[in-house]
Structures are given as structure tokens and as C-alpha cells.
Amino acid sequence: METTHIDIAVIGAGLGGAAAMALLDKSGFDAHVFEQAEAFSRLGAGIHVGPNVMKIFREIGLEDRLAEIGSHPDYWFSRDGRTGDYRSKIKLGDFAKTEYGAPYITIHRGDMHAEQVEALPQDRIHYDHRLVDLEEREGDVLLTFANGHRVAARLVIGADGINSMIREKLLGPEKPRFSGWVGHRALVNMDKLRASGLDFEPCVKWWWEQSRHIMAYATKNDQSEYYYVTGVPVDSWPHEAGWVDSSREEMEAIFGNSHPVVNALIDATETVTKWPFWNRDPLSLWSQGRLCLLGDACHPMRPHMAQGACMAIEDAAVLVRCLSETGIGDYRAAFDVYERTRRDRATKVQTISNANTWLKDPEDPAWVYAYDPIHAPLAT
Ligand code: FAD
Numbered sequence: 001m002e003t004t005h006i007d008i009a010v011i012g013a014g015l016g017g018a019a020a021m022a023l024l025d026k027s028g029f030d031a032h033v034f035e036q037a038e039a040f041s042r043l044g045a046g047i048h049v050g051p052n053v054m055k056i057f058r059e060i061g062l063e064d065r066l067a068e069i070g071s072h073p074d075y076w077f078s079r080d081g082r083t084g085d086y087r088s089k090i091k092l093g094d095f096a097k098t099e100y101g102a103p104y105i106t107i108h109r110g111d112m113h114a115e116q117v118e119a120l121p122q123d124r125i126h127y128d129h130r131l132v133d134l135e136e137r138e139g140d141v142l143l144t145f146a147n148g149h150r151v152a153a154r155l156v157i158g159a160d161g162i163n164s165m166i167r168e169k170l171l172g173p174e175k176p177r178f179s180g181w182v183g184h185r186a187l188v189n190m191d192k193l194r195a196s197g198l199d200f201e202p203c204v205k206w207w208w209e210q211s212r213h214i215m216a217y218a219t220k221n222d223q224s225e226y227y228y229v230t231g232v233p234v235d236s237w238p239h240e241a242g243w244v245d246s247s248r249e250e251m252e253a254i255f256g257n258s259h260p261v262v263n264a265l266i267d268a269t270e271t272v273t274k275w276p277f278w279n280r281d282p283l284s285l286w287s288q289g290r291l292c293l294l295g296d297a298c299h300p301m302r303p304h305m306a307q308g309a310c311m312a313i314e315d316a317a318v319l320v321r322c323l324s325e326t327g328i329g330d331y332r333a334a335f336d337v338y339e340r341t342r343r344d345r346a347t348k349v350q351t352i353s354n355a356n357t358w359l360k361d362p363e364d365p366a367w368v369y370a371y372d373p374i375h376a377p378l379a380t
Helices: 014-024 051-060 063-069 093-100 109-118 165-171 189-195 246-254 260-267 309-327 328-355
Strands: 003-011 033-034 045-048 075-080 086-091 105-108 131-136 141-143 150-158 177-188 201-207 215-217 226-233 273-279 289-291
Touching: 014 033, 014 051, 014 109, 045 051, 045 109, 051 063, 051 093, 051 309, 063 105, 063 109, 063 150, 063 189, 075 150, 086 093, 086 246, 105 109, 105 246, 131 165, 131 328, 141 226, 150 328, 177 189, 177 246, 189 260, 215 260, 226 246, 246 260
Parallel strands: 003 033, 003 150, 075 201, 150 289
Antiparallel strands: 045 105, 075 086, 131 141, 141 150, 177 226, 177 273, 201 215, 215 226
């Protein structure tokens, strides 16, 4: 079969890979993105997007559109799950715009991803391309896909998630570690919520003993969709599947007899799924030869800081800046500056996210939200 020659192959068109592809294209690189899925669907889950990443969407040309779709909470509240007492009230809304330089939004991740993918040059996104083999050669990397296509790329960016094949090539096979935590995810019935007559705040994290929690928030600008994700410690994940069905009864067993708003949230739950959270220790290297990692391939984390995808997108922005400065020919220098610019910040976020302490009590989040990945100095 014929081999196609390109400069840069991005493997995986998830939230990080799609951002990398958009920025590479904008910077004039001959880049293509290869995704194993045949198509993307609107999976039922929400996501927070901090001002740190809205600045990258500004660069891509998507900030206004995402701001139009997403919800703009005025605060991130942390509350006691039983008494409802406020532990912290972190200012967002207009404060985020003026102090951090961009809005803070919560949004359905399917809606955000659809906008990201639609904004890409469609002839450069290749679905149904599951990478199954790669061979590093003298001047390029030969990629072989499950559908039989072969591509020779001068550089390969592994944005292929926690089970990354590129990571495995760099560091050898190693399964991610079960973190001991699961999350339940549900989009709840708005009519039932409204019928309760209670106030469902646009962004609130409810806390119980052992840091068990429910993070609940709106995913649309008009507040017509409400979503929650939990964090619950468990002994093991005995399932083969990536997620399993849960139930309102399971939610009641874990969080029942709580504050009336929480009880109403559980009452309004119709469909809820349960997901294991996987982890890895910080990697000993982020790139080697012509291969480079970003996002969950590089630093997966428990999701409790709502910054995992944000770190993937920040990685993408900094990596493309580094490549733009050096040009493709000096890719080793670009990968080196990229890793030195990103490693401390990504590892710090990974550590705090795994500890599940973020914004539980009053703290200043400026170091995360005010950061500007498009203009911040690169490591020297
Ligand atoms: P992924 O999104 O996993 O994308 C990887 C892509 O690569 C996929 O499309 C996959 O199909 C493709 N792929 C894999 N292998 C191959 C292959 N061999 N060939 C071709 N394609 C391949 N983050 C936030 O910032 N804010 C939040 O509020 C937030 N909430 C979360 C809630 C939960 C419950 C969870 C589990 C995570 C949450 N995250 C959040 C984290 C976020 O989802 C991840 O960090 C983010 O999706 C990582 O992006 P990525 O592009 O690195 O990987």
C-alpha cells in the first residue's frame, strides 16, 4: 500500500488533540490528526473550562462561541453535604473576566468538542484511523493504522489519552493504576428539579466525610441542563468495562439523608453511570526522538480539580508555540523547551487534583486561572 508523507501527525482527536491540530494548522504546519473513533457522539458529561484555557480558545477563534453556549457561574461554591454550610465561595463570573482575563465556563463536553472538531480543516481529520504500529526510521516515523493506511510523519504528537500507544512506545507497556475512586455521572431532569422549588446553584461542590463529593453544575447558558459528577472511594473496580450503569438507589445509599438540595438532585436522577478513575505517576520523560506526548497520555489525573482537559489544551498551546519558535527541523529543542515549560505546572495540578483539596476551603486560584499559555514566557 502507498505511504502518505506529512510533517506532523497528531494521534487522537480528543480535547487535547483537537486543540493541538487547530493551533498547528493556524501556525501553518502541515499537520493531520488521526482518530480511532468512526465519529464522535454527545456523551452525557459536563466540563469546566477555566480562563486559562478560554485564552487558548480565543487564539483558536472559539472563545465567543463557547462563551455563548456555556454557563457562566458567578461562584464556585463548596458546601457541607449535610448542613449546606458554605465552606468556600470562590469568585468567578465578571471577576474572572477582569482578574483572570477570560470567562470561566461550564459546558457539556460533547458541545465543546463538537465546536473544536468543526473548526478544524475537515480534510485533515481522519476518523476510523486506529494507530496499531509505529516504526522510527532515519528521517521520519512510519505509522500503521488498523484500516491498513500508512503514513510517514516527521513528528508524532501522542494525544491518545490515558492508554496511549505513544506513551507505551516511549516507556514500555504499563497499565494505568486504579486510583481507588469512582465517579457517577448524570444529567438530571430539569423539570423535576424545578418542581422541587429549590435553588440549584450553577456551580457547587457538596462535600462529605473522606472527601466524598458531588460536583453539580449547569452545562448551558440558559441553565436548561444540569449535571453532576461524584467522587467516591471504593475498594476495587471489578469490571472489565470502561464504565457501568449505576442507579438512583445506589446514589441514595451513598448520599441519602443529606441537605434537601442534594436529596432533590438524587430524586431527579433518572440515568446515572459509574466510571473508574485511573492514574499514573508523573512520567520520567515526555518525548524521545520524533515522538512527543500531551494531555492524559502524559499526566492523567483524578478529575477533582476540573483541570485535566485544561492541562491537555495548555500542553497543546505551549508545544505549538515551541515548534513555531524553532521550526520543525529543530524539533528536539522544541520538545525540550515544551517539557521544561510544562512539567512543573502539570505535575502540580496532577498532585492537587489527585489530593482532591481544590477550592474546598478558601484559597486564591489565580495561579491556575490567570495563567496565559499563549503569552507566558517559555522556559529558557
Ligand atoms: P482524551 O480526551 O482521552 O482523548 C484521546 C483520544 O485519542 C480519544 O479520542 C481516543 O479515541 C483517541 N485514541 C486513543 N488511542 C488511539 C489510537 N491508538 N489511535 C487513534 N486514536 C486513538 N477536565 C477538565 O479540564 N475539566 C473538567 O471539568 C473535567 N471533568 C472530568 C470529569 C470526569 C468524570 C473525568 C473522567 C475527567 C474529567 N476531566 C476534566 C479530564 C478530562 O476529561 C481529560 O483530562 C481529557 O479528556 C484529556 O484529554 P486528552 O485529549 O489528553 O485525551
